[in-house]
Amino acid sequence: MTTPWALSGKDVPTPLIPLERSFEGFLDLEWVDLTDELARVRFDVRENLRQPLGLLHGGIYSAVAETIASVGTVVAVWKDGFTGAGMSNSASFLRPVTSGTLEAIARRRSRETDRWVWSTDFVDAEGKLCALVEVTIAVRPR
Helix, strand or coil: CCCHHHHHCCCCCCCCCCHHHCHHHHHCCEEEEECCCEEEEEEECCHHHECCCCCECHHHHHHHHHHHHHHHHHHHHHHHCEEEEEEEEEEEECCCCCCCEEEEEEEEEEECCCEEEEEEEEECCCCCEEEEEEEEEEEEEC
């Protein structure tokens, strides 16, 4: 499992729960890129991420988007004595996904002193846009 901490090259928090036993570990995200302005991951659409009718569960889009936006924010603000936590999350589902690999590309849209806003595109292996998720991360002193 690729960790975001390895990509960042920055002073980052020590996880309180081993990654493989956390929700992020369950999602099994492959981190591709991580900067202060972009976070990109890939993940397989496994059976245990789908709802009973076979579609990728809508909550997975929101969970992945919030995870990568939170990590992107925390990695950027940690060295300055701050942390980040999800504040709001809004998803639009554009096409059904039942299998394959999805890529989630989060771009930071706004960087305020107390909150960051990220917009995440979910695309399939053919490059088709499947979902859009906007996440606001609260930035607070540790």
